[in-house]
Amino acid sequence: MASLGLVLLVAVVVSAALMPPSAVAQQLTPDYYASTCPNLEAIVRRSVQQSMAQSQIAAPAALRLFFHDCAVMGCDASIMIVNSNGDDEWRNTANQSLKPEGFQAILSAKAAVDSNQQCQYKVSCADIMALVAREAVFLSGGPYYQVELGRFDGRVSTRDSVRLPSVNFTLDQLNAFFSGLGFSQNEMVALLGAHTLGAADCPFFQYRIGDPSMDPSLASQLRGTCGSNPSGGFAFFDPSPVRFDNAFYRNLQGGRGLLGTDQVLYSDQRSRSAVDSYASNQGAFFTDFVAAITKLGRIGAKTAATGEIRRVCNFPN
Numbered sequence: 001m002a003s004l005g006l007v008l009l010v011a012v013v014v015s016a017a018l019m020p021p022s023a024v025a026q027q028l029t030p031d032y033y034a035s036t037c038p039n040l041e042a043i044v045r046r047s048v049q050q051s052m053a054q055s056q057i058a059a060p061a062a063l064r065l066f067f068h069d070c071a072v073m074g075c076d077a078s079i080m081i082v083n084s085n086g087d088d089e090w091r092n093t094a095n096q097s098l099k100p101e102g103f104q105a106i107l108s109a110k111a112a113v114d115s116n117q118q119c120q121y122k123v124s125c126a127d128i129m130a131l132v133a134r135e136a137v138f139l140s141g142g143p144y145y146q147v148e149l150g151r152f153d154g155r156v157s158t159r160d161s162v163r164l165p166s167v168n169f170t171l172d173q174l175n176a177f178f179s180g181l182g183f184s185q186n187e188m189v190a191l192l193g194a195h196t197l198g199a200a201d202c203p204f205f206q207y208r209i210g211d212p213s214m215d216p217s218l219a220s221q222l223r224g225t226c227g228s229n230p231s232g233g234f235a236f237f238d239p240s241p242v243r244f245d246n247a248f249y250r251n252l253q254g255g256r257g258l259l260g261t262d263q264v265l266y267s268d269q270r271s272r273s274a275v276d277s278y279a280s281n282q283g284a285f286f287t288d289f290v291a292a293i294t295k296l297g298r299i300g301a302k303t304a305a306t307g308e309i310r311r312v313c314n315f316p317n
């Protein structure tokens with residue numbers, strides 16, 4: 001038996017060595033920086049606390065940024081790159097509504113980490129994004145969870161690589177997109193609970209004001225919001241936009257979802273039971289959200305062979 005074990009071990013080691021670097025997944029672990037930057041989590045938390053004190057948009061915007069990064073080319077901070085030729089992810093129209101406060105929260109946390117002698121230039125922007133996203137959730141009253149670390153930063157960001165869901169996707173289109181990232185329908189419903197934080201601008205929901213799935217009193221309220229100020233108007237996703245809670249799902253039960261992709265989770269029978277369960281059980285939502293965002297954080301994690309530790313998050317080294 002011992003020799004069989006040895007043969008298997010050798011086979012695994014040899015086949016891993018033969019794989020191209022991109023196929024060898026980066027092993028992520030919460031204690032990745034335990035010896036190189038032991039105070040990392042405290043440094044990032046303090047920085048996010050300061051960002052949140054400066055702006056209520058910081059936490060929602062940083063959480064959204066993490067999704068927009070991970071869903072395109074993996075969680076490699078490619079969304080942060082500013083290319084001098086103008087060809088980069090954030091200049092794709094799908095990213096034009098990302099709020100500057102989210103980018104600023106990442107840059108501030110990176111500056112705080114690098115101002116610590118021991119940590120300087122050792123922590124990737126991709127890992128800082130994952131940590132800032134966790135703080136955005138936790139400091140807003142959501143669950144605390146361990147963040148897996150050890151991602152390297154990508155060197156590439158292009159406008160045409162961006163594929164993100166549209167606000168009018170059907171459940172089938174949503175399932176197709178999220179299953180491509182490795183999520184089940186239930187995991188997707190849990191992940192979209194991120195829309196418990198923040199707001200959306202009128203252009204994203206104005207077209208469905210008066211839709212039969214929309215509560216008429218919300219419709220008249222939104223007509224007022226967007227009618228008087230169509231380009232600058234916005235509405236909060238739920239009545240507690242700075243609290244990470246399960247109010248988002250209760251909102252959907254009342255036809256008070258803002259985005260078509262949010263409300264369809266309740267309108268479509270196939271996902272309604274997941275919405276009902278999270279609406280009545282915040283603990284179940286928190287547990288499933290943590291599993292889903294941890295899974296999001298594993299997408300396309302780069303290694304030392306495929307990435308780098310960026311000195312400045314906006315530019316490859």
Ligand code: HEM
Nearest residue numbers: 060061063064067097165166167194198199200201204261
């Ligand atoms: C079907 C998939 C999704 C669609 C269509 C979608 C769409 C949107 C839209 C249109 C906005 C409003 C943007 C604005 O007006 O500035 C928004 C905001 C937001 N999204 Fe999503 N989103 C999706 C998935 C996600 C996921 C998976 C997360 C995080 C895990 C997320 C987190 C957020 C947050 C926190 C905000 C609030 C941002 C703020 O207030 O600045 N979204 N989303």
